[in-house]
Amino acid sequence: MISEHVRATLINIVGLENYEDSPAERLVYSYDATPQFQSMPDAVISPRHTKDVSDILKICSEHRVPIVPRGSGTNLCAGTCPTQGGIVMLFKHMQQILEIDEENLTVTLQPGVITLEMIEAVEAKGLFYPPDPSSMKISTIGGNINENSGGLRGLKYGVTRDYVIGLEIVLPNGDIIRTGGKLAKDVAGYDLTRLFIGSEGTLGVITEATLKLIPMPETKKTILALYQDIEAAAKSVSTIIANKIIPTTLEFLDQPTLVVVEDFARIGLPTNVKAVLLIEQDGPLQVVERDIQKIAELCKSEHAVSVEVAQSDEHAEALRTARRSALSALARLKPTTILEDATVPRSEIAKMVQAISDIAEKYDVKICTFGHAGDGNLHPTCPTDVRDQEEIHRVEQAFAEIFEKSIELGGTITGEHGVGEMKAPYLELKLGKEGIAAMQAIKQSFDPYNIMNPGKIFAKNERKRVVVTS
Amino acid sequence: MISEHVRATLINIVGLENYEDSPAERLVYSYDATPQFQSMPDAVISPRHTKDVSDILKICSEHRVPIVPRGSGTNLCAGTCPTQGGIVMLFKHMQQILEIDEENLTVTLQPGVITLEMIEAVEAKGLFYPPDPSSMKISTIGGNINENSGGLRGLKYGVTRDYVIGLEIVLPNGDIIRTGGKLAKDVAGYDLTRLFIGSEGTLGVITEATLKLIPMPETKKTILALYQDIEAAAKSVSTIIANKIIPTTLEFLDQPTLVVVEDFARIGLPTNVKAVLLIEQDGPLQVVERDIQKIAELCKSEHAVSVEVAQSDEHAEALRTARRSALSALARLKPTTILEDATVPRSEIAKMVQAISDIAEKYDVKICTFGHAGDGNLHPTCPTDVRDQEEIHRVEQAFAEIFEKSIELGGTITGEHGVGEMKAPYLELKLGKEGIAAMQAIKQSFDPYNIMNPGKIFAKNERKRVVVTS
Structure with missing residues (x-):
């Protein structure tokens, strides 16, 4: 529950139009893309700039009000479900690409920018931002950073963490700090940039980011290898890499997924095989052609029943899009x-x-x-x-x-x-008690009142979930 | 001062032969490669394995004894000078390369392994570990990780941080934790791996690491571009990258450095120009040749007075070696x-x-x-x-x-x-008071008694330095 005093103070910060607590609005932000989790927030707030975020966090710290920063809510771990109530923070006023720097190969932007919109903006300048989560058409960069999002190009290019080189962050006490910069290297103290990447909104609010870009690969090619034996498909994956080829993309789909995806996408995917590998390589033409040929040979040597190179960009794009649609297709x-x-x-x-x-x-x-x-x-x-x-x-x-x-x-x-x-x-399976204790010590040191996205990563439920069907 | 009781306990842990507190031995570890810093430790200890490290840290925590983990002491920030006394910890018993995994492209090793020794071991298998600090002939991997070392190949390949994917760490309370693994991706909680990379021994002791490897580049070429105008040389750097070529190496040396390096290395470096760029590209042959040609053209268009491609591997290696020797040459x-x-x-x-x-x-x-x-x-x-x-x-x-x-x-x-x-x-110039406070909060949460390499990153001197000449 938000007291009338806190409500008035928050409205005073952001303006009445940026503070919503009607049941309808609260319901909209009571869940994210994760099934089985729903919980009503007490309010929804939309700061206009970093100063607003700082003022809001000071008030929330003082009055112990939970804050759940939220991009588009596409995460699949209930990371933005307000399971302990409080305030959901939206970034609809912080959606600007501030600068694309072609000399330093960086883009600086606000957290509410849609991932694909940024990718298209930098590609228009011949630059490349590799992380491409399947949700990129709607996900935000702020969400990607908080979740350290991956994607289909991670094998060769890494994940979000590998491209964030500077952050502006508002800490739970309202302090505004800046980490890194347009810098290839920076070892001035602990790596706060990477500590915040993947911190799931539990340590503070990211209000600006500088991302590293690389030159756009000159070309790419796509192949589809079909298997009647799942183990042969899996074996092909390690064989390719053990042969010192790192493809951009190396995706696996089993038969049940293939059937569902083909039914959804209707692009002529084979549904009579046990598994497929969707493999892409990008780079200079000669290298791509050589690698693709070698990959095809390796797949055949590992008993692929068919290896097909996509004959056009459209066909390749259709295959990628089909793969990206797997969750949507399965959800039907x-x-x-x-x-x-x-x-x-x-x-x-x-x-x-x-x-x-x-x-x-x-x-x-x-x-x-x-x-x-x-x-x-x-x-x-x-x-x-x-x-x-x-x-x-x-x-x-x-x-x-x-x-x-x-x-x-x-x-x-x-x-x-x-x-x-x-x-x-x-x-605890992964970290052991000692590892969790170390992480909790960090959480405690940044957020002593546990206002930042409480209940996530560590804590157990304190509020009963409202279970709903999708 | 170490009490007789603590001394006896530590000797009991590691054995008498691994605990040294003679004046001679203490003097050896009273300084590192950084001028103007020297301070005597109270003792020098050499744990045999992780369990020893854990037992030592428990004792040091209990008795508030400073611990300074030290590789080869090649750092240039007084990072391993025991400025507040206590115990210098050496890793001479933890120098094993534990495994080179050719399927997952990883190497797992102990902190005391010499960087170059590891690089040669993985290169023998056609694999590549890019970070190559100038000190790599004597530096240790543990030191590289604690300092997040860079090197000459950072432009294209990144720094130590980009290759460490798993750690075993002993925390100041003696807890042993493991982070990451042979994993391309891991977002199970905060990124403790990267928090420890570059933490300069102030948060705990790294006792094992898993590093990511990549396939060995097929070939490389080296060019030397000479300038009579420093600004033209600097401008060439951004021109090359703005033209979407990312060389492996892009080094700058001004005339005073050139003169000294040539005097030291005697390989025929030009000393009558204002600056040189040493540029390398690696990768598949066609790509390297194309890039090198384009780089040469760009340098000329930016008024390089001469651009010379190294005509043999030996010549290229001589140039690289000369560059790496810059500090040694200047030190004369x-x-x-x-x-x-x-x-x-x-x-x-x-x-x-x-x-x-x-x-x-x-x-x-x-x-x-x-x-x-x-x-x-x-x-x-x-x-x-x-x-x-x-x-x-x-x-x-x-x-x-x-x-x-x-x-x-x-x-x-x-x-x-x-x-x-x-x-x-x-x-504070870089981080502001608020950024330092955030980092100090982390330090405090991991190391409440400030035993881990005290006085580094944050604190002011509490013990007077012994100033010496080199």
């Missing part, structure tokens, strides 16, 4: 879709795919698996129905076992989605 | 050599070089400038003599003004050397 199957991102060392992909299949059978649940195989980052996805409590229980048991298996194989509970509230119960 | 000029690493956005290199020259003139000190121009990371270097207090005072004023200028140009006080004790007084 059942009322609820639970998508995970257990991640293992690349060499363990075959074992992990097999384990997922065994676990699905054991708990009698349907799990479709696709993902960034080159990164060892799989997305086992379960179409289910939260109203069927008995099935949901089995689904949750299956995913718990999947997380355990990925840890056993030297992996992690999340490769790119974040912990949020959804995976908080599993964090 | 005067009893004391102060080498700094002010860093600016690449576009500001010309202004920064000019400013350094103006400042040197203003304070009547000799400053030779060289460095990683592509990274905006310059090494203004002053040959001086600490016994000449009047000159040293002018040198310190000059460097203070250089740091201020680099901040004014959007830069930082250190690009790759770290803060240590040497640059602690300047940290």
